[in-house]
Amino acid sequence: MKKTGFKLQWLLLGSFLGSIGNSFIWPLTTIYIHDQLHQSLTVSGVVLLFYSGANVVGSYIAGMLFDRKNPRHLMIGGLILAMVSMAILIFRNGWPIYPVMLTIIGFFNGWIITMVNSFGTRVRSHDGRFVFNMLYFANNLGMVLGTTIVGPLYQMAHNSVSPLFAITVVMYAFFLLVVVLFFNIVPIKPRHHHTVDVDFGPKHAKLPAANAQIIWTLFISFAIVWIMYGQWSSNMSVYMTDMGISMTLYSMLWTINGILIVLFQAVISWLTKKITNDYYFVYFGIFTCGLSFILLLFAKSYAMFVLAMIVLTLGEATAFPTIPAIINLLSPVDDKGKYQGMLNAFASTGKAIGPLFGGLIIERFSYRPLFVICAVSIMIVEVVVFAVAMTRQHDAEQF
Template identity: 25%
Template structure:
């Protein structure tokens, strides 16, 4: 591809998205650039503090449990308080709880604060996704979600590399740097992001049904997507749960695992944007079915890997599934969510991934200990097949994109969140 073609492709990728999206994207990138604690928490507790691996696992589980709880809580806050207040509360709370965790020495206090960190850090996710759906046009959402996912992985790739060097200098410095960068995200939100929550009209206030968690649970098609996202999440979790255990049992070193799993981050950063350009306007049903099969059978191929290069090839297969699945599935969640219930719907979707993060370590450990790693990889193929069938059934006769909410009078909303005319919107970029 010529330099001119590359420039044109890059321009088309970022064009047409409002300024507010780019400030939200910047906040996401800064947040992930500072995500040090999750990377070195186990090493910090076992090497620096001298606690057992079991205790480190307990702290990780409590951190995950906090995320499960706050997924729903953050969704409710997003709909009731608004996107901007929820982001400010979540990010400020995360900054202070992470800093506090660095100064804790008592094991009970460490566990309790880790639970609070999990709650605070996960509460912002429904608000981010809902705000993105509010400010980006329906036809651009897959591209916007893909760019946001790219920022998450780029930030994580940098932060995970930097975490090792920071930990050698001072674990406390890592906690404080993450707290500072999270606080910087809150400042960006405060200064640059106006509230984007759609305004309810008088008719909607008078006759519209209030969207509650019960509404979400009764939405059969959406809850089916949540269940399938849980299955997919359990599969993808094996990259950080089952794969290192299986490689260690087969005699490979941690460095070997590091080389193999690094392929995941490199491919996402390199391919997320061009692949999204290819899939952006294609049938989401077919994309989700293909991604589920690639995920399940990509991990199944691990059973036949006998070298680091072979493991890296299997990582390539399921990473492609991740690149296709992430923006497509997030776009479907928005498409199935009512405008005035996006926070709760996004919260339920986020919870499926949080629960998977708790279930995956337990299930993979039991399978490997009692039956061997080959059974784990075989089950990944089974789960991927079930998910593919589920996507094919649920995505039939997918409803069209819901009409946007009736806009409020021109003088009742900040100018930054008023819809731009199509020709003007296409000229705005970050």
Template identity: 25%
Template sequence: MSVASAARLRRAARETVSGLPREFWWLWTSTLVNRLGAFVATFMALYLTLDRGYSASYAGLVASLHGLGGVVSSLGGGVMADRLGRRPTLLIAQTATAGSVALLGFMHDPVAIAAVAFLVGMASNASRPAVQAMMADIVRPEDRVRAFSLNYWAINLGFAVSSMAAGFIAEFSYLAGFLIEAGMTLACALVVFLKVPESRPTATAKQADGDVSLGTVLRDGRYMAVVGLSFLVALVFQQGSVGLPVAMGRAGFSPADYGLAIAVNGILIVALQIPVTRFIEHRDARTLLVLSSLLAGYGFGLTAFAGSVGVFALTVCVWTLAEIVNAPTQTGLVVQLSPVHGRGRYQGMYTLSWSVAALIAPLMSGAVIDRFGAEWLWGMCAVVGTAAGLGYGVLMRRLPAKEGEREQEQESGAPGVVAAAEGAEGAGARTA
């Protein structure tokens, strides 16, 4: 590597991490530690079937209940983030996650295991709206896409490491995996407690009287359209972990073949998330969301023509690029459309779209593959991705005010914002 190339790399690295507040980096550290210790999700199915001797159907039921817990807590976590504050919500959710994960390791009765798995899903998902809302609070609008991208990178880096470590830990002791994850989750709570201050914006008296509620979110037509499109995109992306392994197994490929193909996803995200974000950071969000939706749909659609591990890996490259572009852009759009004093609830609704997709995707993919064949599933992915791309194209023809302008209006009690809040209160929407 030449001296000039090394200098460019150093400059790019400095520009990537510069300008973000110290609080963000402590929150980022908490996220990374959390994902480094995410062992249970990786080996849960093996634990139930191999160690405990339960059927694959029971393991699927436990996974569904875990997902259902996440669906329930998506909105609850958002409401807590707005009412109690971001920091208390994070501390409650992470402490509850640590306790429930540790408890799950000691459960033997099948009903008790299923019930505690539901609690783990609730507790672990409750922190997501608070994390996203806090990042929006503490990071300047012009830096948010970069911040969300760095956070997404930490999630995937941590998950890649924990997935490899989970296998070794499981060979030693499944219980150790539960306890280590509980301990690392408590470490996350400790980082938040010691280093991360509360970031919830202070509302004026007039804004407090017109508090944003879940009813306000549901009546926000533009935002709910974004949530619906997010659900479609999430439904497509979920097929990487639910439809793809089943389809490859039916085609005669081994679990190791699937592991080799899907490993490309994590490697590319860790390698490309930051440089790609530098390239797209200040580009038109509408174009990026349309493009990423189409890439996701047709990336999975191309799987219908895959006949070797190499071609499967190539299709993974296509939809992984879509994921790299979509994740920070979509999260930035959610913040842009969210009122400052309702970010928790708005983020909770966005999180719900992914939780519901994670719940529906396994049922949908299994039913389609069993009844019609895997080719139909991949064709449906192409159709859904196209529909989402068209939806973003139509929806974003006229964007709202830029984030900084909108926030200044809200914080100064602009008539339009206050009137909308007062209208929501008049409709009895503050009960959420």
């Protein structure tokens, strides 16, 4: 089958560049607000709540517009406005301008991530599972490079975030250049497998009941898993530094995370040829994410944190790219952008709630009860996803 409008390699390059840029922002947000802006963990959680809340809105709007407007123009506009917002933080990054601009950046990052995933549904040279695995690979390869140097660079800059935002702007500028030169797609003529409903604009295929049940279960489950996963990228930085572990070693955990995802992809690509049921990867991935929090209960040394991160990464690498691939298979052709946008919106909701949720639990109790709550919650999600998928996947229709 011929490619539709653009090559996967350019989409992967764009995702890679954007990931490098983002890796200079999110790993240090909580500790920068807490240590440099002198705000509590709860306030840090509220800031991240607004960031991810804006991410939700950006994701949803981008997904809806992708199926109706020119995706290339939407991507270019989102990148330019994101760059302007980041450029402001190069020069003004105190309180309260930092959280205000971070919220605006959150909107456009949600917009851009949804656009990238939605463009992935338009690639016809490979099946959806390969496309989303490769997007996840490219994203994490960028994160490996970014997180390897962000901690040391932050310390070399005497805890200033200005150089970090400057590098992010440069990465987004290269991303913009790739989009302008290579993101040319041919509009896909909608194909309808069912009776249609009248909507504002184009007609859309009606989603079968089994598809809807699986999709909504995955939406909600993904949000819950991200609430718990978000503890790693927010409150864990303070937890580890309070134990005497340096910020450089904390950021190195994310370097390990990215390297392992890159390595795991080779094994996962081989396994996908042997295991044709995508849901098995989701079951395994969710379970191992929960297991990582059980290991945190016993973490007293840096080596134990590394082990917990390895287990978390194994779960992330198997479940996280498989879920959007399943959503892609179950969503009608002319609504694929919409459902990718909704998935990213639910993920962003989890990211929004996570730091605040964790901060409140930590300040009311401590870190150990938080780890227990995370482990139990993820295991409940595992049971629900397994039950719904096992009973409904054979009735679902693929598009």
